[in-house]
Every structure is written in C-alpha cells, then in structure tokens.
Amino acid sequence: MFLKKHKSPGVSAAWRIAIWPTAAFAVGIALAFAIMYLLIARDINQRSDAWLSGEAETLADVSANTPRDALYDRLVGEVAELASREVPDADDSNGQRQTSVFFLQTLPGEEPIWVGPAPKEKFIDAIQHAELVPGTPGNVQVPGWEKTFRVVYKSRGGSSGGLYLGFADVSGSQMLDRLTERCVLVWAITVALGFFITWLAAFRTLARVDRISDSVARMGSDDLSSRLTEGQHPDEITRLSRTFNHMLDRIQASVQQMRILTDSVAHDLKSPVTSIRGSLEVALSPGAQGQWREQVAEAIEGLDRLSQLLNTTLDVAEADAGALQLRKETIDLSELVSQLVELYQPAMAEHRHELVTELRPAAVEVDTALLHRTIANLLDNEISHLPPGCRIRITVHPTDGDAELVVADNGPGFPPELRERVFERFVKGEHSTGHGLGMAFVEAAIQAHGGRAEVKESHEGGAMIVLRIPLANVLSRKV
Numbered sequence: 486m487f488l489k490k491h492k493s494p495g496v497s498a499a500w501r502i503a504i505w506p507t508a509a510f511a512v513g514i515a516l517a518f519a520i521m522y523l524l525i526a527r528d529i530n531q532r533s534d535a536w537l538s539g540e541a542e543t544l545a546d547v548s549a550n551t552p553r554d555a556l557y558d559r560l561v562g563e564v565a566e567l568a569s570r571e572v573p574d575a576d577d578s579n580g581q582r583q584t585s586v587f588f589l590q591t592l593p594g595e596e597p598i599w600v601g602p603a604p605k606e607k608f609i610d611a612i613q614h615a616e617l618v619p620g621t622p623g624n625v626q627v628p629g630w631e632k633t634f635r636v637v638y639k640s641r642g643g644s645s646g647g648l649y650l651g652f653a654d655v656s657g658s659q660m661l662d663r664l665t666e667r668c669v670l671v672w673a674i675t676v677a678l679g680f681f682i683t684w685l686a687a688f689r690t691l692a693r694v695d696r697i698s699d700s701v702a703r704m705g706s707d708d709l710s711s712r713l714t715e716g717q718h719p720d721e722i723t724r725l726s727r728t729f730n731h732m733l734d735r736i737q738a739s740v741q742q743m744r745i746l747t748d749s750v751a752h753d754l755k756s757p758v759t760s761i762r763g764s765l766e767v768a769l770s771p772g773a774q775g776q777w778r779e780q781v782a783e784a785i786e787g788l789d790r791l792s793q794l795l796n797t798t799l800d801v802a803e804a805d806a807g808a809l810q811l812r813k814e815t816i817d818l819s820e821l822v823s824q825l826v827e828l829y830q831p832a833m834a835e836h837r838h839e840l841v842t843e844l845r846p847a848a849v850e851v852d853t854a855l856l857h858r859t860i861a862n863l864l865d866n867e868i869s870h871l872p873p874g875c876r877i878r879i880t881v882h883p884t885d886g887d888a889e890l891v892v893a894d895n896g897p898g899f900p901p902e903l904r905e906r907v908f909e910r911f912v913k914g915e916h917s918t919g920h921g922l923g924m925a926f927v928e929a930a931i932q933a934h935g936g937r938a939e940v941k942e943s944h945e946g947g948a949m950i951v952l953r954i955p956l957a958n959v960l961s962r963k964v
Contacts, residue, residue: 514676521668544588566600589605591647608627690722813850823842829861938952
C-alpha cells in the first residue's frame with residue numbers, strides 16, 4: 486500500500502509568511518495614495534475657489550459700475566455669459582452635457598438676472614435655503630445635480646439684493662474619479678506583485694529548509710557520513726546547515742567511539758572469562774579434589790579483574806557524559822598523596838625505585854575515593870611500566886588557583902606514537918598487559934572535578950603527568 490505524498494510544508498508556510506508583510510505593504514500603499522488624493526483634491530478646490538472669488542469680484546464691479554438703464558440687464562448678462570464660457574461644460578455620469586457655471590443677481594422689486602442651466606427655480610430655491618457668508622465660497626446642493634456647487638455671494642451694501650456666482654467643477658471631479666480608479670488599479674497590481682515576490686522569497690528560503698529536513702530524514706544510524714550542503718552566502722540557513730554538520734560530526738564520533746568501546750570491551754572480556762571458566766572446569770574435574778580451593782581462588786581473582794574492568798569502563802563513560810556522581814569534601818591533597826606514597830613504598834622498594842616527594846599543603850574539594858583511585862592508577866603505572874632502579878618524583882603545590890600534582894620519572898617515557906593519545910580509551914603500549922583504560926580514567930576523573938590532565942616530557946627524559954585541580958575556597962566556607 487502506497488502512502489499519498491503530502492504537499493511540502495514549505496509551500497503552505499510560504500503563503501502564511503507572505504500574507505502579513507503583504508497586508509502591511511497594502512495598507513502602507515493605500516495610505517500613501519489616500520494622502521496623495523487628498524492633496525490633489527485640496528489643490529483643485531483651492532484653484533476653483535480662487536477662480537470663483539475672482540470672477541465674482543469682477544462681476545460685482547461690473548454690476549456696480551454699469552448705469553441702470555434699459556441695457557443694464559443685457560450688459561451684465563453678457564459679462565456673466567462670458568465668465569461662464571471660461572469653464573468648458575462636461576458630461577455627467579449618464580453622458581449628458583452639464584453646464585457647470587451659473588450667475589444670479591437679485592434686485593429689490595426687479596426681475597432677477599439669470600445666466601445658467603434651466604430650470605432656474607431649483608437654483609434660486611436652493612440658494613435661498615443655503616447659509617452663505619458674503620465673499621466666502623460655500624457648498625450648495627441643487628436637486629437633480631450630481632455635483633455640489635461652490636457658490637460665492639456678494640451683497641449690495643445696504644440693499645437686500647445680491648450677486649451669486651456658482652461653479653460645479655465637474656471636470657475636476659471626473660479627474661479625481663479617474664485618478665481614484667487608476668490608483669486602485671496600480672494599488673492592486675503593486676500588492677499582487679509584492680505578494681508574489683514575498684511568497685517567492687519565502688518559498689525559496691523554506692525550500693532550503695525542506696532540503697535540510699529531507700537530508701536529515703534520509704540519514705540513518707548505519708550511515709552517518711552524509712553531510713548537508715552549505716550555502717554560498719553566510720546567512721541563517723547556511724549557519725543552520727553548518728550546525729547540523731557539526732552535530733553529525735559529533736554523533737558520528739560518538740557512535741564510532743561506542744563501536745570501538747564495544748569491540749574493545751568484548752575483546753578484553755574474552756581472556757578473563759576464558760580463564761575463569763578454565764579454573765572452574767579444573768576445580769570440577771575428578772582428579773582435582775585437593776586443588777579445587779586454589780582453582781576457585783583463581784576464578785574469584787579473575788572475577789575481581791573483570792569487575793574492575795567493567796567499573797573503570799563505566800566510570801570513564803559516565804565522566805565523558807557528565808553523569809559521574811561525586812561526593813565532594815574538602816581535603817588536603819598533599820595528605821592524600823602522602824598516604825598513598827606510604828602505601829606504595831614497599832612495592833617501590835621491591836622494584837628498587839627511588840621515590841622523592843615534595844608536598845605542600847593544597848586544599849581541594851574532591852571525591853576522595855575517586856581521587857584515591859586516580860592517583861593509585863598513576864602509581865600502578867610507574868610500578869608496571871618502569872624498569873627497575875628508576876627515580877620517581879612526586880610534587881604537590883598550589884599555583885594560579887589550582888592544586889598541581891606532578892608525577893615524573895627518569896624512565897623511557899611514552900613512545901612518540903602514543904604521546905598524543907595517552908588519555909584515549911584502550912590506547913596502550915606494545916608490551917602492555919593492561920586494558921588501556923588507566924590513563925583515560927585519570928583524565929575523566931580530573932575533568933569531572935573541573936581540572937585538566939597533561940602529559941609532558943620530564944627534565945630527566947622520562948614521562949611527566951601533570952594534574953591540575955581547582956583549589957577549594959576554604960575562607961568562604963568558614964564564613
């Protein structure tokens with residue numbers, strides 16, 4: 486049964502990522518267009534009001550300076566007609582021609598002078614109901630007309646008559662309508678293009694993340710050699726790929742160490758297990774009634790060595806993983822070393838080794854049992870690997886906030902090919918009979934205490950092991 490292939494999660498994520506910046510971009514563009522529209526509309530209104538006020542002032546002067554005779558109405562009407570022709574007529578939304586200027590002059594007891602579209606009664610009625618301030622353009626809505634008229638009223642001094650000039654800027658309104666339509670079109674195209682560009686950028690970025698996810702998903706514990714392709718640009722995705730590669734390097738190294746550890750432990754367990762089995766078989770044989778105690782004792786000794794190997798291996802593994810539990814207490818390192826030196830003095834004398842010590846007080850906070858095993862490992866190595874008649878110098882002194890323990894000898898030293906790998910697990914010399922865990926345990930135990938271990942060449946040509954452990958803050962503890 487085949488599983489349906491799901492849509493790549495990066496595609497849907499690209500839509501979600503693109504929608505919010507696009508929305509912000511759309512609002513910003515709309516706000517910019519709205520501000521531009523208001524500024525243009527204000528300029529058009531200011532231009533219309535300026536023309537309206539100037540023409541009204543001119544008509545008022547003509548009306549005031551024209552003699553009141555039989556030609557008065559005709560002359561004033563012709564001047565108003567000329568003023569109205571300065572503004573071309575425009576079509577309304579229904580396509581019909583619409584006159585955009587009217588002139589009205591009222592005099593007490595006389596017929597008003599009207600120049601403009603018919604019927605004039607609608608205009609006169611609308612003007613009478615409007616609240617106009619003399620000399621200031623105001624809005625007057627005439628029934629049946631789409632566009633509101635801007636009207637200027639000029640009074641005739643103390644008389645009740647007056648002059649009205651109205652102007653409906655139909656062409657300006659149509660220009661603003663066209664501007665609005667084009668702005669909306671440009672806005673829609675710009676937003677759509679911005680969304681596409683944002684989506685494409687997000688999709689390409691998430692596609693790189695998808696490739697990382699696919700590559701990681703294909704990796705198995707049996708093949709950790711594959712690595713992610715790092716980008717050419719030092720961006721976040723490239724750093725993510727580099728971090729994954731570093732993590733894979735560490736995992737591969739850990740798995741390799743685990744395999745080596747498993748193989749080495751399995752190999753080293755064969756000898757003691759075979760020896761124990763052989764001893765027990767001899768003890769159970771019919772002809773060994775008098776020797777069974779000795780064979781059982783050898784089997785128990787083999788079990789002790791096996792237990793020591795397993796415990797040391799577990800301690801090293803726990804220390805490397807940072808899981809080694811320590812029961813710390815404050816002690817004088819020189820006293821602990823002095824006790825161990827006294828304990829190992831007979832064995833040293835048996836091998837004709839000269840043991841020289843220089844011990845200065847150095848308080849450290851350590852797990853006493855673990856540190857005891859650590860130093861004992863170093864002394865065991867000196868007994869096991871040095872030829873008879875060597876000189877061993879052990880010093881303890883505080884330095885730079887640490888307690889420094891140095892074990893140096895004048896023996897042959899470490900082989901050059903092993904000097905850089907002394908603290909690795911299962912690394913041992915050609916003629917060594919150990920398991921290669923002693924020095925690895927020493928380094929792991931010291932690092933668990935926050936210190937460090939180093940291998941150097943002594944001044945007398947032999948090996949030198951330097952252990953540094955942080956000094957205990959005795960004064961703060963007393964306070």
